[in-house]
Amino acid sequence: MADRLVVIGGDAAGMTAATNARRGRPDLEIVVLEKGTYVSYSACGIPYLVSGSVGALEDLIVRTPQDLRDAFRIDVRTRHEVVGIDLDTRRLEVRAVDQERTLHLGFDLLHIATGSRPMRPDLPGIDGPGIYGVQTLDDARALLDAVEAGRCRAVTVVGAGYIGLEMAEAFVLRGAKVTLVDSNAQPMGTLDPDMGVHVGHAIRRFDIDLRLGTRVQGFEPGRVLTASGPVDADLVVLGLGVAPNSAIGLDAGLEAGAKGAIKVDHRQRTSREGIYSAGDCADTIHQVSGQRVLVALGTVANKTGRVAGVNLGGGYASFPGVLGTAVTRVCDIEIARTGLSMAQADAAGIEYEVGSVEATTRAGYYPGAKPLHAKVLAERGTGRLIGGQLVGADRSGKRIDTLATAITARMTATQLVDLDLAYAPAVSPLWDAFQLAARSTLS
Incomplete structure (x- = not known):
């Protein structure tokens, strides 16, 4: 009987690994489990979809599940969430969301590509209506529905990092009054302060109400509560950054790396034989400092996914680390x-x-x-x-x-x-x- 490779997560690091593993081993049985509705898409394009620069959600999809079945003989199962991994018996507990049932699936090889999860601080009202994350195409669909329903005259974006800035621009292009709130003294925390100040000057020129040093305290219908007073908001976008969605692997007993990610070596191997990980849920090495780091970027996810896939397919590949470019x-x-x-x-x-x-x-x-x-x-x-x-x-x-x-x-x-x-x-x-x-x- 052929070995079975199960991939958890159907986006960049998952599908890149699956397709590269297929190229190396035509005999593998490959199953991809994705808890969302879509696989193999460009999450980086979501702000441009929301702005209207990209015409349709389908334009962001690289391959559909049927494309992957036809071209690569990969069994792609969307709306299937892995809720547990037994490393000793090499079995997964899987929740089939639409069927409302739980099933068990064995594996010989496993690749964990569960990505990242958006930061959602424990604030009053944060799970209320009108508050959106920007992580998946399902999130994008919800935002588009809100835009088409006319619920975006006043938009507040919380967090002035990459996603926050891109989403602020997206709603400016939609004609909304946009407020951008961040607790830091400058936007773009990955920049040095003297460079971040230039970003602040630039975005204020486009009538974005940039409120720095402002801490959000909670949310109510139609407004965001801050330490400096309430901000009107028909719609709120959370752009507070991400954390590794690594719990499924760590809870199973895999070794933890930087910032709670799954620790991997230069070949994307975890601490257990035959189990790999790549993308936003796995750490890497910084080429300058030599330290273990977590860098959640699409470029890194695709490159590390390729390395994992080549190795899963019986080849040899290694990842040299990142610069965070x-x-x-x-x-x-x-x-x-x-x-x-x-x-x-x-x-x-x-x-x-x-x-x-x-x-x-x-x-x-x-x-x-x-x-x-x-x-x-x-x-x-x-x-x-x-x-x-x-x-x-x-x-x-x-x-x-x-x-x-x-x-x-x-x-x-x-x-x-x-x-x-x-x-x-x-x-x-x-x-x-x-x-x-x-x-x-x-x-």
């Missing part, structure tokens, strides 16, 4: 970061020099040149590049990839300055912003 666009600005922030470098015990510059997206004299703020961190003594951030106008964000490449190659600030990068007045200034920032760490 990320980019987003909010209104007319692009925000990007990679490597360590100042706070992360301090926590890792790495001393550094900082270089910050105000540059432009094109040659300063060329029509359409826009401001660009760039920052580089280099290790003191060695000059090794360890991090960088950027806040700038349209077409500036992808510059972060050059810096991420340089950090991965363990280049120094001097080597970055000397890189032979492209220049044309209509495309970029003579000196790239990150080269200027790196040069300023040397003085």
Whole structure:
């Protein structure tokens, strides 16, 4: 009898693993269990669906369950929630939601790709009507229904991270009056404060009522209660970040890693033989600090899912770790970061020099040149590049990839300055912003 691989979770890290395992082992029986309605979709596209930039929910779906059955012979079972794992007997307890029954399913190989769960603090009224998370396509469908019903004239977004900012922009584009509330002093907590302030200035230009240093105390119909007074809200979006949805694995006895995620090695193997994990529920290694970290990004989920799938399929693959490289666009600005922030470098015990510059997206004299703020961190003594951030106008964000490449190659600030990068007045200034920032760490 063929071995059975069961995959828990049907999105990026789950389906990528399942399809790669099939390529390696045509003989495997592969079953994917997904508690939601949809599989294999782009959760990162949800804010653009809500804004109307993406025309239909179906546009975010990469493959349907039937596509996966036909192309890969994968038995995809949606609305099936795994509620328990017995590692000794290698059996799963599964709740078939629509049938309202419980079944048991054995496995030879197991891949846990349960993703993350949105943070929902224990506040009065947080589970009331009109309060939405942004995690799955089911969440997106609920938000679209609210928009189509006209319940979004006044929208309050709680949390000014990536998702919060993107959702604030989405409802601005819908013509709503948007209030963005965050308890921190600056938006975008993954940025250093001096870079976050530029984000704050930019989003206020688009009539987003940004209320920083404001702690939410609870929710009532039609308003959000804060320490600074109530805020009107027909609709509330929670963008408070995520935590690893790892309980199903940890409760079964798998070893815990960073921030309560499942601990895995460079091949995505957990602490038990034949059991793998990838994506937002599994930890990884930071390439600069060497520390175990949790980075919940779609890029990481897809890459680690591929590594797990290759290994599950009998091949050999490894994951080198992360830099936390990320980019987003909010209104007319692009925000990007990679490597360590100042706070992360301090926590890792790495001393550094900082270089910050105000540059432009094109040659300063060329029509359409826009401001660009760039920052580089280099290790003191060695000059090794360890991090960088950027806040700038349209077409500036992808510059972060050059810096991420340089950090991965363990280049120094001097080597970055000397890189032979492209220049044309209509495309970029003579000196790239990150080269200027790196040069300023040397003085």
